[in-house]
Every structure is written in structure tokens, then in C-alpha cells.
Amino acid sequence: MAKLQGFDFWNKTLKAARFVVAPMVDQSELAWRLLSRRHGAQLCYTPMLHAQVFVRDANYRRENLYSEVCEEDRPLITQFCANDPEVFLEAALLAQDYCDAIDLNLGCPQMIAKRGHYGAFLQDEWELLEKMIKLANEKLSVPITCKIRVFKEIEKTVAYARMLERAGCQLLTVHGRTKDQKGAMTGIASWEHIKAVRQAVNIPVFANGNIQHLSDVERCIQETGVQGVMSAEGNLHNPALFEGHNPPVWEMAEEYLEVVKQHPPCTLSYVRAHLFKLWHHTLQLHHDLREELAKVKNLEGLADVSKKLRLRCQEEIAKGNDAEEKQGSLPFPHWICQPYVRPMPKEPIVNGQRQLSKVKKAVCQKRALEDSDGSAEMLSKNKQKKRSRNPNKNFCLDQKPKYIRCEQCGNPKGNKCVFNLCRGCCKKKSYKEVADCPSYSNNKSTFYDMPL
DSSP states (O other): OOOOOHHHIIIIISTTOOEEEOOOTTTSOHHHHHHHHHTTOOEEEOOOEEHHHHHHOHHHHHHHTGGGOOTTSOSEEEEEEOSOHHHHHHHHHHHGGGSSEEEEEEOOOSHHHHHHTOGGGGTTOHHHHHHHHHHHHHHOSSOEEEEEEOOSSHHHHHHHHHHHHHHTOOOEEEESSOTTOOGGGOOOOOHHHHHHHHHHOSSOEEEESSOOSHHHHHHHHHHHOOSEEEESHHHHHOTTGGGTOOOBHHHHHHHHHHHHHHSOOOOHHHHHHHHHHHTHHHHTTOHHHHHHHHHOOSHHHHHHHHHHHHHHHHHHHHTTOHHHHHTSSSSSOTTBOOOOOOOOOOOOEETTEEOOOHHHHHSOOSSOOOOTTOOGGGSOHHHHHHHHHOTTOOOOGGGSOOOOBOTTTOSBOOTTOTTSOOHHHHHHHHHHHTOOOTTTTOOHHHHHHSOO
16 A cells, blocks of 8 residues: 555544644653543654664663554654664664654754754754655655754744655654753744744644643644644643643542553653652642652552642642632642743842843743853852862863873873873883883883782
8 A cells, every 4th residue: 555645644644633742752651642642632652762772672672662552552653863864764664563654853952862963953964864754755664754843043944844845754843942942941932933834835744832731732723724733741741731621630640550550561760750740739849748759669659659649639628728729820729730831030139120131031041151250149059069068169161270181091191291191191101111201100110010
């Protein structure tokens, strides 16, 4: 049978899915996907898999895909990170019989992606990406899709999307943030970029970013014209998001734990992370149970902590604290599933007024960047700890002493070494060449006298 493409693929294979659960490392595992599908999700992605590891490690393939085959878990798209066309194709060929499409991750902005040279850090290598997608599109029996981040310029983003479409991409997910918008700098996703891409290509487009409620989904589809909307963080805090429902946290937690028991094995760290997300707002109040949740060693222990949290919330409700809780900063009481919004950073006060720059109004930051003088108020928490241990610690790069490097290994050279080497390299040279260095008493006789 001929491979479906573009809108035929979206309509027939993906059943015109509009509500999509994003690929999330260590978070979109089988149990979570099944829970999300029960509550309105129509399409799910696997967590991002590393193509090179998938090819060489049979255990990795079994644990992350083969053992998670489930009739209820379709349609399903498997996502890979890769930077080599042949490796990506080989991994995709091993996975294609277990999913409905293969997705290439071009959106991961994390430092691990920068070190591994994949994700959003490939977005300037159009020739390589074109080759990867074209090869996969020609050789695979299932469609190839891509998930990208935008450039600052709408025109460049549109050109990028068109290039991927020409190469053979059959569905494009556009995260409306640049690769620099992450963590404390996440900010607001640009639906304007997403709309421009949707209008420029002739394949289905999913939007990703700013999705916290079902009303956001409907508004995004209306404003951008996309075929579907993908949720990541919003889904983690409320798996019933696509139902337009905000249930009590314990209902989702207990149902998730039940699904985990029905579909073993599930890595304990995944389950723990999901419970931390679900109970996030409540755990800000019950620090003792937060510590207990972090320490328990088995599934029963996690379920027990979740039960204790439920009982405490029900006690608050019985005491009539429900109305009191609604008066806080949260739209609902803390025991209700709801999104987490990163707080704005505290700004320095000048002349009795808090200063807020235009840039920081649009972007959430955990703390201000460090000044060159390394003042205590502007240092990161880690550097403040270091300074508390050593008050004379200097973090200003301009004032730090410059060391001459060892000519062989790059470590700082010995101050008196005549060979311009570090201590270790000088010892080896002294031993091999019978050369004495006045910096150390490391002549050949010294080495002969050393115990073996």
C-alpha cells in the first residue's frame, strides 16, 4: 500500500488529531500516554530517543519502545534526535513497525542537545537536515515529521519550514519560541510565527506553546489556523487539559498509579517526577511530604505519600479552607489540577521603586545576570555558597590571574618548569629523556628509587 502523505496522513492515519501530547524526555512514557488518552488526547509522541543509542543497544530499544506496544496507544509517533542521515535512517527502520510515523527532533534547546549537536542546534544546517529528511522519506514505510523552534525573524522561519516540506516532511510541529527561550528565559511563544508557517506550507501544522487550558487550544487553532495543538507542561500539571476539566489532583494521581500497575514495568523516577508535577502546588505547603516523596524507594511508597497528601487536602476542605485558598495567587485551590506559571523575578529597588526592564516584562527570569564586579546581590545561589565559604573568592573573569598552559596537556604549567609543562608531564619527560628540571627533584635516579 502506498505511503500516505500530508493531509491524507493526518486525516486517515492520525484520524485528524487536534489534541496532541508532546514528546517529553522521561515523561511521555506509556502509562502517561494512556492516562492522557483517557482524558481527551488524540495523538501522543514517545519521549525523545537517541538514534545512535537506539541502533547499538537492544536493551534501549526494548525498554523505550518495543516493550511499550499497546493497542490503546495509537496513533503514536516515535521521536528521535540525530545528526547523521545514515544513523537516523537505521534507527527509524528499527522503529517504524511500532508506530505510525517517525519524528525528527529539531526543537530541543537544552545544553545536552548543544553538546550532542542535535535538536534546535541543527536549525542552521539546512543542507544536512534536507539530506536526513529526504533519505528517511525515501526509505521508510511510514511518514517523516519534524518538530522545530522558530527563528527571531518570521521570514527565516517560513523559509526553514518550506525547506523541510520540500525535503519530504509530511507534518510540522512549530514551537513558537526560539532556542534561547528556555528555563527562566522561557517567555511567551509567538503564535504569529506559527500562523505565518501554516499559511506558507501545504502540509498539516501543529502549534506548541502557551497552552494551559482548553480555551487556549481553541483560541490557538482559531488565531493560527493550525490542524492541531500540542501540550507539554500544561499536560503534565493537568492530564485532563484536553477535556476542559480541572479535577482534584488525587483523582489524576490515583488513576495514573493504577495505569502504571496495569502496564509494568515503569521506571520509578518517571512516576516520582509525575507525582511531583501533579502535586506541585500542594507540596509548596507540605514540605515534610515533599521530602518523603523524594526519598521513598518503591511504587507502594509513592502511592502512600500521594494518599497522605489527599487526606491532608480533604482535611482542609472539611475545615472550610476551600474559599480561603481561592483568594491566593492560584486560580483554584492548590489541590485542583492547574498550570504552573513561573513567577517574575524580583527586581532591584532604585529610589524606592522596583525597576522592571521591557525585556524582563516579556521574559521570566529566575534571577538577574551577574555583573562584572561579582556583587553578592547579583551572584547565583551556587556562587553565593562558594563566597560564604571563602569571602575572598573572586568571580570576575577580568581580575582572575592568567595561567600559562602546559604545552602538552593544556593544564596550568609549573611556575618554575623549564620545559613549560605541568607537574605530571614534566615527570614523564624527566623519566623518558633523562632530563632534569630544577622545579622538581625528578631526575632519572629519583624514578629508579620510587617504589613500584
